[in-house]
Structures are given as structure tokens and as C-alpha cells.
Amino acid sequence: MAERWSLGRALRGMFVRPKIDDDTWDDLETALLTADFGPDITEEVIEDLREKVARYGTTDPADLQRMLRESLEERFARFDTTLTLTERPAVVLVVGVNGVGKTTTIGKFAHFLRRYGRSIVVGAADTFRAAAVDQLATWAERGGAAIVRPQQEGQDPASVAFQTITYAKETGTEIVLVDTAGRLHTKGGLMDELTKIRRVIEKQAPISEVLLVLDATTGQNGVKQAEAFLQHAGVTGLVITKLDGSAKGGFVLSVQERTGIPVKLLGQGEGIGDLTGFTPHVFVEQLVS
Numbered sequence: 254m255a256e257r258w259s260l261g262r263a264l265r266g267m268f269v270r271p272k273i274d275d276d277t278w279d280d281l282e283t284a285l286l287t288a289d290f291g292p293d294i295t296e297e298v299i300e301d302l303r304e305k306v307a308r309y310g311t312t313d314p315a316d317l318q319r320m321l322r323e324s325l326e327e328r329f330a331r332f333d334t335t336l337t338l339t340e341r342p343a344v345v346l347v348v349g350v351n352g353v354g355k356t357t358t359i360g361k362f363a364h365f366l367r368r369y370g371r372s373i374v375v376g377a378a379d380t381f382r383a384a385a386v387d388q389l390a391t392w393a394e395r396g397g398a399a400i401v402r403p404q405q406e407g408q409d410p411a412s413v414a415f416q417t418i419t420y421a422k423e424t425g426t427e428i429v430l431v432d433t434a435g436r437l438h439t440k441g442g443l444m445d446e447l448t449k450i451r452r453v454i455e456k457q458a459p460i461s462e463v464l465l466v467l468d469a470t471t472g473q474n475g476v477k478q479a480e481a482f483l484q485h486a487g488v489t490g491l492v493i494t495k496l497d498g499s500a501k502g503g504f505v506l507s508v509q510e511r512t513g514i515p516v517k518l519l520g521q522g523e524g525i526g527d528l529t530g531f532t533p534h535v536f537v538e539q540l541v542s
């Protein structure tokens with residue numbers, strides 16, 4: 254089987270050459286585009302690097318590698334990637350279209366939080382698919398979280414959210430993760446439903462985060478699919494799933510700059526422990542090394 258393409262490997266081949274030449278710039282542009290930075294960011298990064306190379310009069314590819322790392326770190330640093338979970342209970346709404354890995358993300362996020370000693374309850378407020386509730390229950394259990402299920406099929410999602418907050422308050426549970434429906438064929442209805450869920454929750458507790466789950470493999474199309482959530486759901490942070498290695502690593506920066514919303518969590522595998530917080534300088538180091 255052919256080795257999967259990665260940005261780091263492509264860059265390593267470029268930066269061991271004797272000097273920076275036209276081929277270096279062409280190959281760098283191709284590598285950034287292939288890694289899904291998008292044409293606008295790629296062009297801006299290349300222009301910035303050309304200007305710095307000219308200013309410092311260097312022809313050493315090692316200098317270019319360092320400048321690339323610094324340039325990307327500077328762009329990532331414009332966003333505050335910190336999760337805000339200080340309220341008790343801290344309520345997190347998890348939104349996103351069906352198929353992006355929302356349910357598995359909730360289980361992995363519960364596991365991530367449990368590693369810091371937090372107690373978690375998951376609210377199964379995607380009540381339109383019985384299978385969704387069962388799947389969420391499986392992942393909540395894997396993640397070490399309690400779950401509040403609908404009391405009957407097709408129960409109003411906002412009432413499930415209400416019951417979940419009530420449970421958290423009564424049991425002293427620290428963090429509430431509320432799953433929501435992801436079907437988009439009736440955008441208006443879905444956004445009205447999310448608005449109602451928010452309103453019902455906010456009568457009991459402030460909402461700490463609204464996390465939008467995006468699938469890195471769908472790239473810019475995924476952002477288009479999620480635009481209704483971005484416009485109407487009060488999204489405070491992004492979770493990028495299916496980010497396997499650095500082949501699509503540029504999407505993380507691209508989606509932040511396009512939406513103006515920080516990436517707060519990254520999913521880089523199928524296992525329960527494969528969701529991490531997003532630390533820009535560590536991510537850039539992995540991306541370009």
C-alpha cells in the first residue's frame with residue numbers, strides 16, 4: 254500500500270535541498286493547497302514568506318522552514334482556543350449536521366473531561382431517531398458519563414435538555430453535554446428547535462459553550478453544510494473530527510479564518526482517547542516538522 258501523503262513529509266523533502274529556488278516556492282504552494290489551507294491563505298502565506306526571505310537575504314531552506322512555522326503560529330494565535338467550562342454546571346450544546354461524528358465526539362469529550370476528574374452527564378436531546386439515543390448511550394458509557402434519555406419516543410428535545418440540567422443540579426454533576434438533532438432538510442425548523450433548547454436551558458443555567466462539529470475530510474463543503482448553525486446557533490467553538498495526520502491539517506486554520514470561530518478540540522482517530530484540546534504551537538510543530 255502506498256504511504257499516505259502528509260504535509261510534514263512533503264516539507265521535509267523541500268527543506269533539505271541546497272537552496273531556496275523557484276521549485277521550492279512552487280512545491281510549497283502545492284503542499285499547502287494539498288493540505289487544505291485553501292487558495293487565499295496559501296497565497297497570503299507564500300507572499301509573507303517571499304517578503305521575509307527577500308528582507309533577510311537568505312537562500313537557506315532551513316530559514317524558510319522556521320519562517321513558515323512562525324508565520325502559521327502567528328495566524329493560529331489570533332484565536333483563543335480555551336474551553337470555557339468554569340460554570341457549575343457548565344452546559345455545552347453540541348451541534349452539527351448528521352454524519353460528522355457528533356455522537357462519537359460527545360463520548361470522546363466526556364472521556365477527555367473525565368481525565369481531568371470532572372463528572373459528566375449527557376443529555377440525549379436528538380429525540381427524532383431512537384438509534385441516535387442508543388448510540389449516544391453506548392458512547393456516554395465508554396466515556397464514563399451518565400446519560401439522561403427521552404422518557405418517551407419523540408419527546409420534545411427542549412424538555413430532555415431541561416431534565417438533564419435538573420439531573421446535574423440535583424446530583425452535583427459538573428459538566429452537561431447536550432446532544433442535538435443534526436438533520437438539515439428543514440433548516441428553519443432545526444434552528445427554531447435549537448433556539449427553544451437554548452431558551453429552556455438558560456432559564457436554569459448559563460450555556461458555557463456551543464460546539465459545532467465539522468468533518469475535516471469534507472473540507473470547505475463541510476463549512477457550507479454548517480453555515481445555518483454558524484449563523485443561528487451562537488457557536489462559540491469548533492470541533493474538527495477525522496483529522497488523520499497532517500494531510501488535511503490546513504483545514505483547521507482555513508475554517509477558523511473563514512468563520513472567525515476558534516477550533517477548541519481535535520479528533521484524530523477512532524479510539525475513545527483520540528480527542529484532544531487544541532494547542533496551536535504544538536499543532537503547527539506537528540504540521541510542519
